[in-house]
Amino acid sequence: MELAPVFSWLYDLLLSVGLGITLADIVSLVGIAVIVFGFLCVAALFLVWWERKVSAHIQQRYGPMMTGWHGVLQTIADAVKLLQKEDITPNAVDRRVFFWAPVVTFVCAFAAYVVIPFGDGLIVSDLNIGILYIIAITTFTIISLLMAGWGSNNKYALLGGMRSAAQAVSYEVPLTLAVLGTVLVAGSMSMNEIVISQQGSTFFGLLPRWNIFFQPLGFVIYVIAATAESNRTPFDLPEAEQELVAGYNVEYSGMKFAMFFLAEFINLFTVSAIATTVFLGGWNGPLLPSWMWFLCKTLFMVFVLMLFRWTYPRLRVDQLMEFAWKVLLPLAFLNIIYVGVLAKWLNW
Amino acid sequence: MTKEELTEYIKDNFSGEPEVIENDQPEPYFIVKAEDVVAFSRFIHDDPKLQMTFMMSLSGVDTGERYEIVYNICSYRLKHRVFFKTILNHEKPEVDTVLDIWPAANWYEREVWELFGITIRNHPNLTRFLLPEDWDEGFPMCKGWVGKDVIPFPERK
Amino acid sequence: MAERLRTEEMIMNMGPQHPATHGVCRLILTIDGEVINDCVPVIGYLHRAIEKICENRTYAQCIPLLDRFEYVTSMSCNWAFALAAEKLTDLEIPERAEYLRVIMAELNRIASHLLCIGVTAMDLGALTPFLYTFREREFILDLFEMTCGQRLTYNYIWVGGVSKDIPPEFIPKCREFLDIIDEKCDDYEKILTKNPIWLVRNKGIGIIPEKMVHDYAISGPSARASGVNFDIRKHDSYGVYDRFDFDVPVFFGCDCYDRYRARMAEMRQSARIIRQALDQMSDGPVRAKVTMNFKPKPGEVYSRIENSRGEMGIYLVSDGTKKPFRMRARGGSYNHLMAIPEITRGLKIADLVALFASLDIILPEIDR
Numbered sequence: 001m002e003l004a005p006v007f008s009w010l011y012d013l014l015l016s017v018g019l020g021i022t023l024a025d026i027v028s029l030v031g032i033a034v035i036v037f038g039f040l041c042v043a044a045l046f047l048v049w050w051e052r053k054v055s056a057h058i059q060q061r062y063g064p065m066m067t068g069w070h071g072v073l074q075t076i077a078d079a080v081k082l083l084q085k086e087d088i089t090p091n092a093v094d095r096r097v098f099f100w101a102p103v104v105t106f107v108c109a110f111a112a113y114v115v116i117p118f119g120d121g122l123i124v125s126d127l128n129i130g131i132l133y134i135i136a137i138t139t140f141t142i143i144s145l146l147m148a149g150w151g152s153n154n155k156y157a158l159l160g161g162m163r164s165a166a167q168a169v170s171y172e173v174p175l176t177l178a179v180l181g182t183v184l185v186a187g188s189m190s191m192n193e194i195v196i197s198q199q200g201s202t203f204f205g206l207l208p209r210w211n212i213f214f215q216p217l218g219f220v221i222y223v224i225a226a227t228a229e230s231n232r233t234p235f236d237l238p239e240a241e242q243e244l245v246a247g248y249n250v251e252y253s254g255m256k257f258a259m260f261f262l263a264e265f266i267n268l269f270t271v272s273a274i275a276t277t278v279f280l281g282g283w284n285g286p287l288l289p290s291w292m293w294f295l296c297k298t299l300f301m302v303f304v305l306m307l308f309r310w311t312y313p314r315l316r317v318d319q320l321m322e323f324a325w326k327v328l329l330p331l332a333f334l335n336i337i338y339v340g341v342l343a344k345w346l347n348w
Numbered sequence: 349m350t351k352e353e354l355t356e357y358i359k360d361n362f363s364g365e366p367e368v369i370e371n372d373q374p375e376p377y378f379i380v381k382a383e384d385v386v387a388f389s390r391f392i393h394d395d396p397k398l399q400m401t402f403m404m405s406l407s408g409v410d411t412g413e414r415y416e417i418v419y420n421i422c423s424y425r426l427k428h429r430v431f432f433k434t435i436l437n438h439e440k441p442e443v444d445t446v447l448d449i450w451p452a453a454n455w456y457e458r459e460v461w462e463l464f465g466i467t468i469r470n471h472p473n474l475t476r477f478l479l480p481e482d483w484d485e486g487f488p489m490c491k492g493w494v495g496k497d498v499i500p501f502p503e504r505k
Numbered sequence: 506m507a508e509r510l511r512t513e514e515m516i517m518n519m520g521p522q523h524p525a526t527h528g529v530c531r532l533i534l535t536i537d538g539e540v541i542n543d544c545v546p547v548i549g550y551l552h553r554a555i556e557k558i559c560e561n562r563t564y565a566q567c568i569p570l571l572d573r574f575e576y577v578t579s580m581s582c583n584w585a586f587a588l589a590a591e592k593l594t595d596l597e598i599p600e601r602a603e604y605l606r607v608i609m610a611e612l613n614r615i616a617s618h619l620l621c622i623g624v625t626a627m628d629l630g631a632l633t634p635f636l637y638t639f640r641e642r643e644f645i646l647d648l649f650e651m652t653c654g655q656r657l658t659y660n661y662i663w664v665g666g667v668s669k670d671i672p673p674e675f676i677p678k679c680r681e682f683l684d685i686i687d688e689k690c691d692d693y694e695k696i697l698t699k700n701p702i703w704l705v706r707n708k709g710i711g712i713i714p715e716k717m718v719h720d721y722a723i724s725g726p727s728a729r730a731s732g733v734n735f736d737i738r739k740h741d742s743y744g745v746y747d748r749f750d751f752d753v754p755v756f757f758g759c760d761c762y763d764r765y766r767a768r769m770a771e772m773r774q775s776a777r778i779i780r781q782a783l784d785q786m787s788d789g790p791v792r793a794k795v796t797m798n799f800k801p802k803p804g805e806v807y808s809r810i811e812n813s814r815g816e817m818g819i820y821l822v823s824d825g826t827k828k829p830f831r832m833r834a835r836g837g838s839y840n841h842l843m844a845i846p847e848i849t850r851g852l853k854i855a856d857l858v859a860l861f862a863s864l865d866i867i868l869p870e871i872d873r
Contacts, residue, residue: 059636155517159539159854233630234702237855313702314630316855317539373592373806401719404809407820407833420807420820424719424733427740433809452722453841478872483833488557501561 026194032124033042036113045075051265058310066303085254089337090153093251099153102252109266111137115191115220116273119283119291123192130191131183134274135176138229141267142168145248148260152251160247163237163317167228170324171235175225177332181218181339182211182278195282210281218335219279221328223301226271227308231264234311234312235320272301349428352456358398358430362391366432378432382443385419385434389446392421392430399423400430406446408464409433410490415466421450441466443482463480463489468487506826514542519857521550521703526861528535530842536556539853544846559832564590564664565797567829572658574834575870577620580606581812583662588743589808589821592666593801596793602666604786606674608679609652609661610776610810615686616645617813617865618726618775625765625862629706634696641689649676652750664799666792676783683783686776690769698766707762711848711860714759717752721844725815725837726771727864730756730763737811747851749781750844761863768865772815798827805839814838814865836870 010031014024049064049072056063064071089098115130117123127133142165149161153297183189186197212219226233237247249260276282276297285293315323349357353374355368364387366378380388392400404420415436424428434443445468446453455477457468462476465487476483485495512803520531524639529550535543555574559567572579584606591598623638646656652671653661661668697703713723718731728735736753754770756763803825809818815837820832841864849857 055632059641061634061636093828155515159517236630310633311696312631313700313706314855315702316706316853318853319705350871371804373804375807377805402724403722404816405807405818405820405833407831409831411830418676418805418820420818424728424735427735450722451720452840452843455839476549477547478552480549488554501558 002092021082021294024205035125037095039109040110040113040266040269041262044262045079045271047265047269047302048075048078048261054284054303054306055310057207079258082233082258083255087256092153094151094153094155096149098251101144101148101151102256102263104147105141105263106259107264108140108144109270112270113141115268117159117191117195117277117282118294119289122283122291126190126192129189130280131179131189131194131274134191134270135172135179138267138270139168139172141263148252149248152248154251156246157248157250160237160250160279164231167231167235167237167320167324168246170321171228171328173329174221174236174324174332175229177329177336178218178225179274179278180221181215181335183341184336184339185211185214191277191282195284198281199284208281208284210279212279213223215279215335215339218339219275219329221332221335222275222279224306225328226275226325228320230267230271230305232268232305234315236314237320249314265323268302269298272298272305273300349426354398354428354430358392361395362388364388375429375431378430378457380434382434382436383415386444386446386449388432389419393449397426398428398430399425401425401450403450403452403456406453406460408460408466408489410464412429412491415440417443417460417462417466419446436466442469443467444469445471447471463487465490469488508534512537519854521545524628525776526868527866530866531867531869532845532857534854534857536854537607538754540856541849541852541854544849544857546845548842548843548868548871551869553869553873555873556832556834559758559829563798563827564801564829565831569658569660571834572660573866573869574873575812575817575836576626576657577839577867578610578613578617578813579657579659580609580662581810581817583659584610584744585808585810585817585834586821586832587662587664587813588810589819590801591804592806592808593821593823594664594795594799596665596795597605598793598809599666599790600745601670601786601789602791602793604745604782605671605791606662607666607782608779608786609649609659609667611779612645612648612679614775614813615772616642618772619645621768621813621862621865622693622697622765625761626703628858628862629703631697631703634693636812637689637693637696641682641686644685648675648679648682651678663792665795666790668792670791670835679783683776683780687773690772694769698769704762706855706859707765707863708758708760710761710856711852713806713844713848714760717844717847721847722840723815723837724840725812727764727815727837727841729754730767731759732757737809739818741809743808743810745782748776749778751778751781761859764863783806786840789838789843800825800827807819812837814867814870815841833872835865836869836873838866838870841866842871 009023011028014027019027052063064074065076067073083137089095108150112134114124115127115133145164146161149157186194188194198210201207215217252260276294280297283290283294351374358366358376364381364384366380366388369377369379370376392398400421400423402422402424404422407418409416409418409420415435415438418431418433419429419505436443445457457471458474458477460466461468461474462479468474486493488495514537515537517534517536518531519534520526521529533545533547548638553573554572557571562570567586568583571582574582619638623635625755626634633864638714648654649659652675653659653668674710713731713810715733718733732755734753734755739753751774754767754774756767801823803823805822807818807820808818817837818835820833821829824830848860
């Protein structure tokens with residue numbers, strides 16, 4: 001069992017206390033899971049509040065103001081309200097699929113955090129196929145959306161589920177190809193290795209050696225595809241409110257709805273964290289501790305995605321597909337060729 | 349064209365005998381026989397000097413003794429208007445549809461059928477749409493119609 | 506395998522409660538995937554029998570009912586009815602009242618177009634322009650509140666004039682609004698007009714060819730976006746509109762995008778009219794001498810005015826008593842909704858939303 005250094009002391013501690021190896025394994029894993037879970041819950045709650053504030057200020061409103069300082073506790077109040085709500089299961093639904101859909105969403109959203117390097121050594125498990133793992137596990141979310149759409153037995157939900165499946169499958173391709181460019185440079189799929197490959201500076205010490213400066217095109221493709229992956233405007237077709245009412249989650253209420261909702265924000269954080277890791281130099285940075293650099297960059301990415309959401313209208317479903325296959329995909333290939341030539345030339 | 353010119357032109361060129369109503373409004377007003385409605389409509393719609401392509405309104409009126417259907421037509425291109433109405437008796441109110449000439453008449457005629465009980469011949473889709481589907485209290489726009497639970501409005505002194 | 510694989514059309518109910526139908530309209534869509542093969546509008550959910558009720562009210566009592574006929578531009582509805590009644594009564598309307606009517610109707614038109622543009626943006630997924638346009642709409646509603654105490658159903662334009670004179674602080678406040686509105690229009694244009702996503706969602710969508718404009722009697726900005734140069738204010742002038750210098754913006758794209766641009770251009774023209782009206786207006790009485798239970802002479806009249814979403818017509822029959830014998834109100838949306846099945850065939854569901862918003866369909870006007 002290979003754990004990152006920061007967690008191995010926990011493991012050693014448990015061993016020295018006298019627990020058996022199996023037990024120490026289990027306890028330390030649960031401990032780590034609880035820590036990540038706690039962090040992500042707080043992050044999701046924070047992001048919900050932040051999104052409301054950002055949108056409010058873009059729209060010349062205040063947003064939540066009453067609960068806590070500038071409404072900072074508003075999301076907690078909302079979550080408590082959703083917990084208290086009746087959990088309605090309509091008669092016509094496919095009960096098993098309907099029940100498991102939010103669970104799958106939630107689990108997949110969390111599972112991605114196994115390989116995200118929050119700081120120098122702050123990684124749950126540095127898998128050698130880290131980036132591939134993340135892409136695989138985030139795609140899994142789509143199955144849950146499809147489950148929700150199909151299981152709800154509602155035409156709007158079905159259309160939403162179908163749209164999301166088509167959209168995610170299409171945008172997965174340019175997204176992966178964009179990330180591939182950085183893998184080429186790093187020579188490894190491990191998230192930590194990718195971050196380490198971006199250490200130091202370039203252009204005579206003027207710029208940090210982040211991938212964004214070498215592959216701006218790849219970064220742009222990634223951001224666009226990531227917006228689509230996280231189902232946000234201008235690609236929020238699966239839940240297009242004015243067309244499909246609420247899309248795949250139209251029949252959900254109470255905590256099941258909250259799980260979809262939180263998973264969405266965790267996904268937002270995930271795609272931003274990946275962008276930070278592979279393009280923005282991860283936790284690299286001077287002066288501040290590494291985890292703080294990571295958080296700052298990630299939150300900046302989140303902010304950029306929020307700006308998109310609150311300024312753009314929504315694309316139509318066929319235009320969305322066209323854009324993915326006719327524009328993004330060729331550009332992504334072009335980017336890979338360019339990175340290959342660059343890597344050869346610079347002798348990385 | 350002015351009101352007088354329009355009136356003369358239509359009277360001269362339409363084969364039927366439209367009756368002219370004298371009033372002080374700026375547009376010519378005719379009474380057309382029920383069997384002539386389609387021919388008259390076709391004439392004013394197609395005639396190059398009239399080009400009455402825009403149906404402003406089609407309304408039913410119940411005067412108590414008889415039904416009237418009032419057609420308010422105008423021309424977008426030539427910016428003039430012609431009104432005409434047809435008079436139907438209470439026993440067998442029937443008129444042909446002008447849907448082929450002005451597709452806009454579709455819902456107006458449905459409304460006339462629904463609220464006045466005037467049969468529109470050859471209309472493809474005479475179904476209820478303003479009133480509930482299970483409405484069985486007659487034709488509410490007719491004069492003297494009283495619904496089951498209508499409370500009369502107090503008279504203003 | 507190929508024979509066993511077949512697809513079916515799906516029937517979907519859009520409405521009666523649906524965020525994009527602007528009221529309670531139900532559209533029965535027959536869809537093949539996302540493509541609409543057929544669309545049947547079902548209306549009547551908001552039927553209040555305004556026409557029948559008016560037959561049992563005096564003319565003065567009809568005015569508040571006409572407010573409810575189309576509550577987004579009540580001023581125009583009031584005016585259309587007052588105009589019809591005045592044609593039958595031979596009333597001399599005081600000049601100040603005529604100017605006040607123009608100012609109020611044009612302000613109301615701006616408010617309505619602001620609503621329309623904001624809602625179009627919202628229906629296409631951009632929530633922000635909606636709140637921007639509502640900020641300016643709020644300003645206009647404040648002006649109305651100052652004038653007649655109401656923000657939505659004004660009951661302001663009466664037969665024979667207007668209900669009361671404007672307060673002295675109205676004119677400076679109104680000028681303040683006119684100073685910012687052009688600039689704000691530029692702001693909306695910055696956010697929307699050249700936005701690539703806005704362009705692909707609106708350009709070439711929901712084409713209404715000129716023939717269909719004539720056939721289905723489509724009027725107002727929607728007709729002018731299809732190349733029909735017709736504005737009742739200009740070509741069949743009523744009130745004192747002939748004293749103002751303004752243009753009729755005509756566009757030839759026939760699509761949602763040009764309908765949006767036509768509305769944008771019209772707001773600027775409306776502001777221009779209000780400026781001129783404020784300059785020309787003089788003091789004087791605002792209501793002709795007319796009693797509450799006045800009796801018009803017998804006759805029939807059709808009056809029409811340019812409403813923000815098309816021709817607003819009132820067909821009025823008087824039998825010489827104090828109540829209208831028959832009143833029929835005609836709104837632009839009625840014809841627009843009637844044409845929707847023909848326009849939508851072959852469009853996507855998302856296009857239907859854009860089309861519905863760009864035609865600015867308001868349901869109370871249809872159900873009456």
